[in-house]
Amino acid sequence: MKILSLGAGGFIGSHLTHRLLTEGHTVTAVDIETDKVTEFLGHPNLTFLQLDIRSPEWDLDSMVRDSDLVIDLIAYANPGLYLRIPLEVFRLNFIENLKIAEACVRHGKRLIQFSTCEVYGRTAASLKNAGLTDPEDPIHATFSEDTSEYILGPVSKHRWIYSCAKQLLERVLHAYGIEMGFNYTIIRPFNFIGPKIDFLLHEKEGIPRVFSFFMDALLNGTQMKLVNGGSNRRCYTYIDDAVECSWRIVENPGGVCDRQILNIGSPANEISIRQMAELMREIYAEKFRDPAVPLPEIVDVPAEEFYGQGYDDSDRRIPDITKARTLLGWEPKWGVRDILETTMRYYVSSFRKNG
Numbered sequence: 001m002k003i004l005s006l007g008a009g010g011f012i013g014s015h016l017t018h019r020l021l022t023e024g025h026t027v028t029a030v031d032i033e034t035d036k037v038t039e040f041l042g043h044p045n046l047t048f049l050q051l052d053i054r055s056p057e058w059d060l061d062s063m064v065r066d067s068d069l070v071i072d073l074i075a076y077a078n079p080g081l082y083l084r085i086p087l088e089v090f091r092l093n094f095i096e097n098l099k100i101a102e103a104c105v106r107h108g109k110r111l112i113q114f115s116t117c118e119v120y121g122r123t124a125a126s127l128k129n130a131g132l133t134d135p136e137d138p139i140h141a142t143f144s145e146d147t148s149e150y151i152l153g154p155v156s157k158h159r160w161i162y163s164c165a166k167q168l169l170e171r172v173l174h175a176y177g178i179e180m181g182f183n184y185t186i187i188r189p190f191n192f193i194g195p196k197i198d199f200l201l202h203e204k205e206g207i208p209r210v211f212s213f214f215m216d217a218l219l220n221g222t223q224m225k226l227v228n229g230g231s232n233r234r235c236y237t238y239i240d241d242a243v244e245c246s247w248r249i250v251e252n253p254g255g256v257c258d259r260q261i262l263n264i265g266s267p268a269n270e271i272s273i274r275q276m277a278e279l280m281r282e283i284y285a286e287k288f289r290d291p292a293v294p295l296p297e298i299v300d301v302p303a304e305e306f307y308g309q310g311y312d313d314s315d316r317r318i319p320d321i322t323k324a325r326t327l328l329g330w331e332p333k334w335g336v337r338d339i340l341e342t343t344m345r346y347y348v349s350s351f352r353k354n355g
């Protein structure tokens with residue numbers, strides 16, 4: 001297939017593009033950055049266009065017309081950005097993505113749209129007066145693509161602008177499917193993690209995701225900070241598992257993914273952020289420790305101090321992956337300890353090589 005992969009230079013995009021090339025596809029990859037794809041930039045089946053899709057000289061229409069399949073990974077997908085540049089988050093994640101989707105509609109091309117598990121928002125158990133008999137029951141945090149309700153915070157908590165932008169995009173794709181027979185598949189990733197997930201703090205300005213904060217603290221002996229006590233929970237999904245499932249969605253045997261939304265995640269890997277900090281510190285002490293650098297202390301910080309005003313959070317999110325299992329025969333293989341150790345090994349070795 002001739003695949004147009006937009007956002008191919010990001011964390012998910014770089015791993016997925018590599019897999020597509022390995023499987024023999026021809027890929028036109030577009031991204032603003034190339035640092036995560038340097039090792040396969042010279043691949044004979046890859047055309048890499050380093051550009052910003054917001055720039056006027058870029059010809060989206062003809063690129064879509066000339067492809068068999070479009071994969072859209074373009075996003076600001078990092079909570080630090082939802083707080084700092086909410087308008088840009090809306091513009092990129094909705095307006096620009098909509099242009100891509102509408103080009104696919106015009107040319108009758110299938111689109112794989114990466115969305116987010118953030119569309120589900122918070123759990124019913126997080127609401128003050130929900131009156132649940134057992135708020136800890138995972139049923140309240142297990143999200144299914146076609147039946148779960150969404151609970152988001154108020155407008156003043158602008159973290160949710162990302163969730164809303166992605167949700168609206170999903171709804172528009174669905175509407176194009178109903179009214180015009182548009183063929184899309186929406187993927188909702190649940191906390192993918194692995195090598196290249198993010199930059200470390202000393203490499204670049206900005207607010208990466210939690211793994212990088214903790215990794216940086218371990219490498220430099222600084223504090224590991226738990227926002228609001230680190231009680232929120234996530235299900236971390238190793239990038240190789242995620243790419244395997246995404247790959248099956250690309251293949252789409254018998255059209256099983258046509259006009260479907262699919263969660264990709266590892267329900268067995270639930271861990272609180274506090275447990276994650278402790279586990280990373282334990283793994284680091286056991287496998288990677290530099291005796292000259294002290295092990296970090298783990299401290300609590302208020303969310304407003306860490307992120308600024310407008311922060312709110314998903315308390316817990318567990319993917320229901322029945323659809324990926326039944327439609328694609330996919331099962332995640334990686335457990336949380338191995339995921340963290342493997343990802344940490346990548347960052348420790350690149351830190352020591354470069355430092």
Ligand code: UDP
Binds near residue numbers: 208210227
């Ligand atoms: N977090 C934390 N310490 C940090 C960075 C993040 O406790 O140094 C928390 C954050 O408040 C959230 C969780 O870790 O509850 C995961 O945040 P992340 O930025 O990785 O992304 P998310 O999973 O919310 O999309």
